Amino acid sequence: MTNQAQAIAALIESARGQRPQSLDNREAEETLNIALALLVELSVANDRIDRLERLVAEMRGEDVATLRDIRYEGEVAEQRQDATDALLMRALRVLIDPRAQANE
Amino acid sequence: MKVRDVQHAVLPRTTAEEGSRQNAVVSLRRLLNSKVRPRNVGIFESEAAPAFAERHGRQPQSHEEVREAFLMSPGYRMWSAANRSAQEMIWVSVGEPTYRDLERMEQATKELIEADDKLGSLSLDSSYDPSPEVADVDIHLQPGGYAMNRSDYDVVSGALYECGGNVFSFGQGIGRGDSKAGVIMRLLNEEFDGFKPAKMLDIGCSAGAASAAYPAEWPDVEIHAVDLGAGMLRYGHARAESLGVAVHFHQMDASDMRFEDESFDLVVSHNLMHEIGEEKRRAMIGESFRLARPGGIVIHQDVAIRNQPTLVHEIERDWDTHFNGEVHWNTYATANLQADMIAAGFPEDNVVEHDLSALHGMANNRWYAISGRKPI
Numbered sequence: 001m002t003n004q005a006q007a008i009a010a011l012i013e014s015a016r017g018q019r020p021q022s023l024d025n026r027e028a029e030e031t032l033n034i035a036l037a038l039l040v041e042l043s044v045a046n047d048r049i050d051r052l053e054r055l056v057a058e059m060r061g062e063d064v065a066t067l068r069d070i071r072y073e074g075e076v077a078e079q080r081q082d083a084t085d086a087l088l089m090r091a092l093r094v095l096i097d098p099r100a101q102a103n104e
Numbered sequence: 105m106k107v108r109d110v111q112h113a114v115l116p117r118t119t120a121e122e123g124s125r126q127n128a129v130v131s132l133r134r135l136l137n138s139k140v141r142p143r144n145v146g147i148f149e150s151e152a153a154p155a156f157a158e159r160h161g162r163q164p165q166s167h168e169e170v171r172e173a174f175l176m177s178p179g180y181r182m183w184s185a186a187n188r189s190a191q192e193m194i195w196v197s198v199g200e201p202t203y204r205d206l207e208r209m210e211q212a213t214k215e216l217i218e219a220d221d222k223l224g225s226l227s228l229d230s231s232y233d234p235s236p237e238v239a240d241v242d243i244h245l246q247p248g249g250y251a252m253n254r255s256d257y258d259v260v261s262g263a264l265y266e267c268g269g270n271v272f273s274f275g276q277g278i279g280r281g282d283s284k285a286g287v288i289m290r291l292l293n294e295e296f297d298g299f300k301p302a303k304m305l306d307i308g309c310s311a312g313a314a315s316a317a318y319p320a321e322w323p324d325v326e327i328h329a330v331d332l333g334a335g336m337l338r339y340g341h342a343r344a345e346s347l348g349v350a351v352h353f354h355q356m357d358a359s360d361m362r363f364e365d366e367s368f369d370l371v372v373s374h375n376l377m378h379e380i381g382e383e384k385r386r387a388m389i390g391e392s393f394r395l396a397r398p399g400g401i402v403i404h405q406d407v408a409i410r411n412q413p414t415l416v417h418e419i420e421r422d423w424d425t426h427f428n429g430e431v432h433w434n435t436y437a438t439a440n441l442q443a444d445m446i447a448a449g450f451p452e453d454n455v456v457e458h459d460l461s462a463l464h465g466m467a468n469n470r471w472y473a474i475s476g477r478k479p480i
């Protein structure tokens with residue numbers, strides 16, 4: 001049996017030839033590739049969340065749109081806001097990093 | 105018969121999550137193709153040509169200069185980097201289910217190949233060394249390329265080609281109901297009095313999607329299909345058997361096929377010309393003439409990238425040559441195919457170029473074909 005990571009590695013390792021670069025800077029090009037791959041994975045995760053929402057709505061006997069329209073106020077809303085702030089803080093850490101650019 | 109999205113025994117069984125990933129790549133490519141790429145020609149005027157003029161003190165003129173200018177534009181570079189990345193992700197999205205499910209697929213292939221009651225056949229030629237101009241390149245970045253052949257029941261190249269081809273096509277806006285074979289059958293109906301062959305040949309068949317579509321529509325036709333890749337042909341054969349259609353697959357070189365002269369009523373190729381160099385193409389077209397019977401029809405169909413309105417459009421289209429492993433893309437786009445057909449023996453007045461609409465999908469999806477009829 002081949003597990004997922006092995007299957008992906010088999011595919012990646014079978015590629016031949018060179019990889020022409022479009023951007024001026026290789027680091028930027030590779031980072032763009034990582035960002036686009038994450039975008040695809042975000043979409044995959046959204047599909048999984050959507051499946052769960054539909055199942056839960058069905059189990060509750062309500063419309064999935066009704067389930068998705070649930071909004072929270074007060075304490076729960078604050079907890080969500082904190083979680084969003086923390087997520088952004090993690091993702092944008094480098095923009096906040098106090099250390100100055102080193103010369104080399 | 106549907107050609108895309110067909111269910112059969114050798115198709116990798118994708119999980120829902122793998123399906124989501126392929127859909128996300130389709131969406132990414134659809135957005136790049138419909139919203140970002142169309143800006144490239146405008147960007148040439150607004151960013152690329154001015155940047156070139158600033159550096160060189162004049163406007164870009166030659167092929168190389170237009171290409172250099174494009175690469176001086178941040179907008180073009182960003183699209184190019186994203187498009188390359190999306191193309192690579194096509195293969196990751198279909199390669200994961202392929203390698204994960206491979207044991208089962210190879211077992212299914214073995215059973216289909218060794219069955220007693222086969223409809224078609226498979227003849228592989230172990231003495232044949234696949235044409236290196238194609239075999240040595242990962243054309244459209246398909247890892248391992250067309251000729252990859254890992255073991256006696258290997259079908260990876262065929263599975264990648266079929267599944268990757270679908271993700272690619274849907275991302276181009278090509279509809280699920282489109283079929284290159286269907287487009288040619290429509291052409292035969294409309295322009296050749298509903299010509300129906302008794303025996304036909306499909307050159308450069310890959311996973312055999314078109315080859316299987318003809319006998320599904322014309323149950324009495326005897327169809328032979330040729331490709332250079334053993335893994336590709338094995339997959340195509342098992343696929344056709346699983347779908348219950350008779351196709352005879354052969355490993356041969358398109359430029360030198362081992363069939364008797366005048367063997368076929370109809371000879372077609374689908375998307376082959378853009379994959380081969382000038383010399384191979386001329387030899388392949390020569391073979392198509394030799395193999396057609398007198399009164400028989402030859403149709404070579406391919407992508408509609410020829411006849412671009414300006415040099416800037418032509419270079420924009422030529423991205424695939426430099427970034428997508430399509431080494432013969434521009435050779436094909438700018439070739440004088442009419443002259444090749446005439447040199448092969450077709451009378452000048454019956455060689456016709458066709459601009460064909462797709463059967464299904466976005467209105468601007470078109471196919472190119474060139475046809476000729478062998479004199480009686």
Ligand SMILES: C[S@@+](CC[C@H](N)C(=O)[O-])C[C@H]1O[C@@H](n2cnc3c(N)ncnc32)[C@H](O)[C@@H]1O
Pocket residue numbers: 235238250251284307308309310311312313314330331332333336356357358359373374375376379380384
């Ligand atoms: C883009 S694919 C076309 C596939 C198929 N006809 C279709 O339309 O889906 C081109 C195919 O031509 C085959 N090919 C390229 N050069 C060849 C040659 N010299 N002899 C035989 N086949 C060749 C490749 O292996 C590949 O499978």
